[in-house]
Structure formats: structure tokens, C-alpha cells
Amino acid sequence: MAPTDVRSLVIPKSSMSSGQVSWRSPSNIALVKYWGKFGNQYPRNPSVSFTLSAAYTETTIQYKPREDYKKKLSISFQFDGRSMPTFEQRIEQYLIGLISQFNFLEQFDLDIQTRNSFPHSSGIASSASGMSALALCLCSIEDHFFQTLQEDQAFRTKASMTARLGSGSACRSIYAHAALWGETGAVDGASNEYAVSLESMLHPSFVAYQDAILLVSREEKSVSSSAGHGLMDHHPFASVRYEQANRNLQSALECLQHGDLERFVLLCEQEAMQLHALMMSSSPYYLLIKPNTLAIIQAVQSYRNETGIPICFTLDAGPNVHLLYPKENKDAVENFINDKLVNYCHQGAWIKDEMGLGPLQSL
Numbered sequence: 199m200a201p202t203d204v205r206s207l208v209i210p211k212s213s214m215s216s217g218q219v220s221w222r223s224p225s226n227i228a229l230v231k232y233w234g235k236f237g238n239q240y241p242r243n244p245s246v247s248f249t250l251s252a253a254y255t256e257t258t259i260q261y262k263p264r265e266d267y268k269k270k271l272s273i274s275f276q277f278d279g280r281s282m283p284t285f286e287q288r289i290e291q292y293l294i295g296l297i298s299q300f301n302f303l304e305q306f307d308l309d310i311q312t313r314n315s316f317p318h319s320s321g322i323a324s325s326a327s328g329m330s331a332l333a334l335c336l337c338s339i340e341d342h343f344f345q346t347l348q349e350d351q352a353f354r355t356k357a358s359m360t361a362r363l364g365s366g367s368a369c370r371s372i373y374a375h376a377a378l379w380g381e382t383g384a385v386d387g388a389s390n391e392y393a394v395s396l397e398s399m400l401h402p403s404f405v406a407y408q409d410a411i412l413l414v415s416r417e418e419k420s421v422s423s424s425a426g427h428g429l430m431d432h433h434p435f436a437s438v439r440y441e442q443a444n445r446n447l448q449s450a451l452e453c454l455q456h457g458d459l460e461r462f463v464l465l466c467e468q469e470a471m472q473l474h475a476l477m478m479s480s481s482p483y484y485l486l487i488k489p490n491t492l493a494i495i496q497a498v499q500s501y502r503n504e505t506g507i508p509i510c511f512t513l514d515a516g517p518n519v520h521l522l523y524p525k526e527n528k529d530a531v532e533n534f535i536n537d538k539l540v541n542y543c544h545q546g547a548w549i550k551d552e553m554g555l556g557p558l559q560s561l
């Protein structure tokens with residue numbers, strides 16, 4: 199049965215056509231972490247991240263008018279040219295949840311092709327880049343048929359909100375350089391619904407900030423981030439954490455604005471440690487860092503003390519280590535990584551990344 203609903207984003211039969219859209223969207227690394235959520239993917243505390251560059255997902259959606267309405271949606275999904283039933287199910291559920299905002303999804307056969315710039319088994323979470331790339335494609339299709347997202351800000355806001363519904367952290371990947379997500383009086387326009395750009399307040403010291411991602415383990419995570427967020431609901435330290443995250447956010451914004459690298463280093467490391475301390479003190483508790491994660495952390499602290507280079511580490515919900523440092527220290531730090539840290543990485547693997555310019559639409 200063809201859809202009879204006359205909601206605003208239903209394409210009239212006479213305007214239906216086939217086409218294709220592609221977006222490349224980067225990953226991001228949180229400085230102040232989002233950990234704990236409520237309602238429809240709203241964060242318990244505001245978070246701030248740097249947008250990356252080398253770690254990205256490229257997604258293409260080919261759409262053509264649908265002939266068969268047996269299922270709610272008609273999608274096919276391939277990752278790196280191969281079917282992936284678990285991913286496909288997750289994407290299908292996500293898209294079904296979005297029909298009320300993108301009514302036209304029901305009107306097409308959607309063929310979704312996606313690939314990551316980093317290996318699937320690298321231990322790098324692909325949900326931020328993957329969900330943001332997909333959300334951007336949906337917004338482009340909407341704009342193609344309805345011209346509702348012609349202004350850059352309207353486009354990005356809807357893309358960010360849509361990405362958030364797929365994976366909270368994905369909403370921050372929509373913006374160049376740095377982004378903030380979550381309600382806070384500290385930034386105008388900040389919202390739980392979508393992220394906002396921090397580009398205009400970034401001190402020049404942070405431009406092209408480097409991120410070396412040290413791949414300590416390539417194993418799949420033992421706990422999904424959804425389950426991890428869930429454990430914050432009854433966490434004994436939850437309210438203290440949320441208060442502290444708000445204070446750290448204020449502090450992070452001051453550092454980013456004034457180029458206070460010394461304070462930035464302490465803050466990033468404290469946030470990373472607190473994220474993992476929350477995991478280690480939840481019920482059930484879990485431990486995601488590995489002995490080599492700690493070996494790297496200690497080597498980085500010694501290197502910073504010896505050289506005075508303002509390098510710091512941060513962690514995602516996993517064992518891999520992100521090293522953040524100014525571009526002017528790139529050569530020295532890369533030598534340090536190659537001399538001292540690669541031994542702690544799985545098969546010596548690490549990824550050179552840096553703050554990036556945000557998503558790119560491919561034609």
C-alpha cells in the first residue's frame with residue numbers, strides 16, 4: 199500500500215525522482231565527556247570535542263522511487279562493499295525512528311553504502327562519524343526535494359539533531375574544529391537537542407591541534423556505550439560527576455578561548471580518568487583500559503615533565519589513547535611515539551590525526 203499520509207515532507211508523486219547523495223564525516227574526540235543520558239538521547243551533562251580529520255566515514259545513499267510497500271522501509275546496506283546484518287538492523291531501526299522527521303524515507307528504495315578510513319577492527323568507535331555521515335545524507339535529500347535546509351545553520355542544526363538520535367557523540371561531528379553539545383548557560387544557543395560550533399571562540403594555539411591515536415587493542419569493546427550510559431542511571435557518584443562535568447566544561451571553554459595549554463592538559467587528563475573511574479565504580483563494574491594504556495599514560499607524563507611540551511592524553515570508552523598536542527610540537531612528539539610508544543601499540547599501529555574542517559559533501 200502506498201503511503202497516504204499528507205505530512206509536510208511527503209514528496210508528491212509528480213516530483214519523485216531517483217538520485218544519490220554522499221557525505222564524508224569525521225570522528226571527534228571529547229575533551230569533556232558525555233557519559234550518562236536520559237529521555238530521547240539527551241545528555242546528562244554538556245560535552246566539548248575536537249573534530250578530527252583523518253578518521254572519517256564516507257556514506258552514499260542511492261534513492262529510487264519505491265515499488266514494493268511490504269515492509270515499513272526498503273533499505274539495503276553495505277559496509278566496505280559487504281553485507282553486515284547487525285549494522286543493517288541498527289540502521290533500519292534508526293531510520294524507522296526518523297520517519298516522522300523525514301517522511302519521504304518511506305517513499306524510496308534506499309541503498310546505503312558506507313566505508314571508514316580506519317580499519318573496522320582498529321578499536322576506533324565509528325558511531326560518531328558513521329551516524330553523522332548518514333544524518334547529513336538525509337538532510338541533503340530533504341533539501342533536494344523541499345529546499346527546507348538552504349541556510350547553512352538550519353542544515354547543520356537538523357543534521358546534528360538527527361545524528362544525535364543515532365549516537366549522542368555524533369551530533370558534535372557536524373562542525374569544523376570544535377563543538378559543544380548540551381544545555382549550559384556558558385554558550386549562547388547551547389542545547390540538548392543538537393551541538394553548536396565553538397570555532398569562533400577557539401584561540402589560535404588550538405588551530406590544527408594534533409591527535410595521535412595509539413591503538414592499544416583492536417578487540418571489540420566488552421561493553422557497548424549504550425550499556426555504559428545506562429549504568430550511570432544508578433551510579434553512586436552520578437550527581438557529583440554531573441556537577442564536576444559542568445565545572446570542567448566552564449574551565450575547558452576558558453582554556454580554549456584563552457589558549458591556556460597548561461590548564462587544558464590537566465583538565466583533559468582528569469576528564470579521561472574520571473570517565474574510566476566511573477566505569478570501574480559502576481555496578482556491575484568494568485575495566486576497559488589495558489596495562490599498555492597505563493604504560494603509555496606514564497610515559498607521556500614523564501615526557502611532558504622532561505621536555506615541557508604541553509602534550510596530554512585522553513581516552514574514549516576503550517583502551518586506545520589519544521595524544522593531544524600543538525602542531526608546533528608535531529615532529530618531536532612523533533619521534534617520541536616512534537621511539538617509545540609504538541611498543542605498547544597493537545602491532546605498532548597508531549593513526550596521525552588532527553583537528554579538521556568538518557564534514558564534506560562529495561558530488
Ligand code: PMV
Nearest residue numbers: 228231232365366367423515
Ligand atoms: O555517542 P556514544 O553513545 O557512543 O557515547 C560516547 C561516549 C564517549 O565517547 C565516552 C564520550 C563522548 O563524549 O564522546
